[in-house]
Amino acid sequence: MPDGASAGLRPDLPHPVRAGEDLLFLDAISKEFPGVRALQGVSFDLRRGEVHAVCGENGAGKSTLMKIVSGVFAPTAGRIVYKGVERRFSSPLDAEALGIAIIHQELNLVPHLSVAENIYLAREPRRGFLVDRKALRTNAAACLARLGVAIDPDRPVRGLSVAQCQMVEIAKALSLNAEVLIMDEPTSSLTEQETRRLFKVIHDLKAAGVGIVYISHRLDEMAEIVDRVTVLRDGHHVATTDFAATTVDEIVARMVGRSLEEKFPERTSRPAGDCLLKVEGLARSGVFADVGFELRRGEILGFAGLMGSGRTEVARAIFGADPRDAGTVTLEGRRLDIRSPRDAIAAGLAYLSEDRKAQGLAIKMPVDANMTLANMEAVSNRFGLIDFAREAEVARRYVDLLNIRTPTIHQPVRLLSGGNQQKIIIGKWLFRKSRVLFFDEPTRGIDVGAKFAIYRIMDELAAEGIGVVLISSELPEILGMTDRVCVFHQGRIAGILETARTDQEEIMRYASGYGPAHSRH
């Protein structure tokens, strides 16, 4: 298994590889939450040295199943057999101690601790009573190096991007040297490059006999690593098969119960000529510089780039969420003076944030309250009293439109599945009718069927003359939906390309800083 540097905490590993042996077996697992039957009699098995993918729509029960395996929830019924012994975990620590590690779908880092401290949280290397800071640093650096990420282990997690946090979470799970490694949407905000590195590590782990459960809505990337796939639908087990014996289309059909022909809707809208939003000379020292672009009425403009290239930061600065040092923003010929998100919203801008848990949702509040939070004026009278009937109607409308799975509109959003939480943020900003919408990774963690619905909504928005900026790490999404693409490289726009006349390679070239010089067209 791993090379000596990053290992070291569990001397009893690595185990001799016995490929194909059953490592974990789940027998007829059921789980009920109040008002929700999340799982019903689901069986699942994992062998040593395999990558077993779990697919299903948002709310199908994937995360719940894995939380049961990792001791977060106790099953309502069913057995967990791990290495031939029936187990009941009373806490995640129980499972961890036996060698089951999980990368949760939601980020769980402590913001004010450093990257290294987060990776070794509660397992700090010690010298006597004291934390061995040097070992902490070097071990953490080794974990990160294995993933090929350039993050200073001493940096506090607070300032990291979502993608960087995701890499830290992965590094943390790897440092456990587990025998079962569960990855719940590890790549949801990673770009191509980081995903590649992760896959390389997964290959190494496989060779060392680790059993890996891999959950993702990015089905196309699975072919490279996945050995078997299990499909869940509405909490039921639908099928388990060798990945080689099936196709992505077939998996999708199993997931949604019908076949999906297209991944992207036909673009009905065409950008009109006139400029809607114009950004010039936008800069923030040390983050981005000299950013300028125009967004036309009815246009979908993509923001592409590698991790940390400044796409999110630029959008946040335009929206007034972060400060900026220079630059002007003009909407419909009127120069805007935006100092806070409130100003931006009042001017007709919307920014759908990338990190739903930290920035997008009031997770203790119910579905309806989250849905209307950005547009309370529309559901209250002039005395500032909320019209609950109207609010419920709005919430139901968007729950239906986006097919959000929730027992009632009064359910606290923290109890919804990750993808359904994401849909609530989308609903919130759709209800706030804006003139320019920034979608930052809008389909993060969203299933294929729902993605299509969201793309269609984007197209409809554009057809109404709204300007849409789509920030995405998924190049197919950028290529499938946008009219033009701004490619970011190290805080600057390296090029603005016509989507119809570009391809993945060209975008990647600009994103890595080579630009047109290496172009052979």
Next chain:
Amino acid sequence: MTMTDPPARPPAEPAIAPRRGLTDRQKDILQKFAALGSLLVLILVFSLTSGAFFTVSNGMTIALQVTSIALLGIGATCVIITGGIDLSVGSVLALSGVVAALGVKELGMPVPVGMALGILTGAACGLLNGLVVTVMRLPPFIATLGMMLIARGVALQITGARAVSGLGESFGELGNGALFRMVTIGDDGFPNVAFPGIPYPVILMAAIALAVSLMLNRSVLGRHIYAVGSNVEAARLSGVNVRRVVCFTYVLSGTLAGLTGCVLMSRLVTAQPNEGVMYELDAIASAVIGGTSLIGGVGTISGTAIGAFVIGILRNGLNMNGVSAFTQQIIIGLVILLTVWIDQLRNRR
């Protein structure tokens, strides 16, 4: 190709008994009933142990004692929902009370004007707290700790640390008056109190509890208060004016402290600069017993009202039973630990 079910396994005993959970709403209602239930148990126990406990006049005494805790608790609840804390209310109520009294005595203001000045003083202290928290970005604990010392110091300074008395009968009206007081003249010509009436402070408390509860549950402002406590960043990015919302809660807390100060001083018809020491802790305790979460985002006025009654009744009942003040503190401390612990147990898993 075919997709097959996983290989069949030897049948197993049904391993873990089914367990049913409750929805958050049911939990919430259950919690209210549990609190209300323990309140009733308290009343029952005290009624049995002390003959004078379950009487109309003691009921009034309790209601009056509870008003100050509840008024402060209502303010504390709003502040705590946003994720803050207000440690200054005990001192602010003393400052407000002496300002009102000095206004009447030294400046010759009419009583209502003097009291309005006192309440305004409380509001101003609250505003300062709010600004220190939102503009200077100090942690609420520190900001209000500072105000706690400052307000107490000013109260002692302007009174020379002496009680302000000789305020005249009308100063006592707010704290001692009652609505619907029924007095009959008996056969012997002496007045008989048929019904002691509902004391003004109790009416005030009920009206304010209703109004704040309405604000929290039904108004946009209330929604924003919960949103800020649940996730400040999400609230900010949704266009909530976080500063204004947070400031508002401190102003509300300060204003209610000012009002409480006037009521308390009016009851005694004397303004004591040393009044209200440690009242902030009762206020916070009533909110916490009522289910308000110190992390923010969760809390109700009805819960806080129940919490205030629990503390008030415990104090009164223990007094009636001759339990010493020291023992009372120990018991109330234990009650706080117990309720919060039960609350956490219920919310686990």
